[in-house]
Amino acid sequence: MAIKILEIHHTGFRIDAEAQKMKALESFYTGVLGLERDAGRPTIPGIPGMWINVGDVGQIHLFGGAQPSPVAKGPGQDPTLPHVALAVADIIETRAELDRMGVPYWQIEGLTSPESLQVFLNDPCGNMLELHQIDKCNCRASNRAKA
DSSP: OOOOEEEEEEEEEEOOOOHHHHHHHHHIIIIISOOEEOTTOOOOTTOOEEEEEOSSBOEEEEEOSSSSOTTOOBTTBOTTSSEEEEEESOHHHHHHHHHHHTOOOEEEESSSSTTOEEEEEEOTTOOEEEEEETTSSSSBHHHHHHO
């Protein structure tokens, strides 16, 4: 059985995190594109950046800092690398299905909140995807309202 993806939630971009560039990035995304910065982004030690809200369902995550990041699990296993995040109904069931299908993945727990679990995998061309539970992130406006 295939994994059931519910929505696209965010895309992650690498950025130059020097202070002057960060101000320019925020001005671009808020002033030029008219989007809003998510003030609820947690402080992640060693990973400067910002989350930009895009409508009711979606964000752009901008990640800076040295590579590999402090939370990297190994070569190519760094959640600050460019990726697309997709929401699933139940991340534990999703992980079990990946195991059943023999699909390789790696995971990060508790990075953005104590209860978060993010599962990362690569498509056959090497593009990184993140899978996470729909109600455990700030990507949806309805979840941001709870924070």
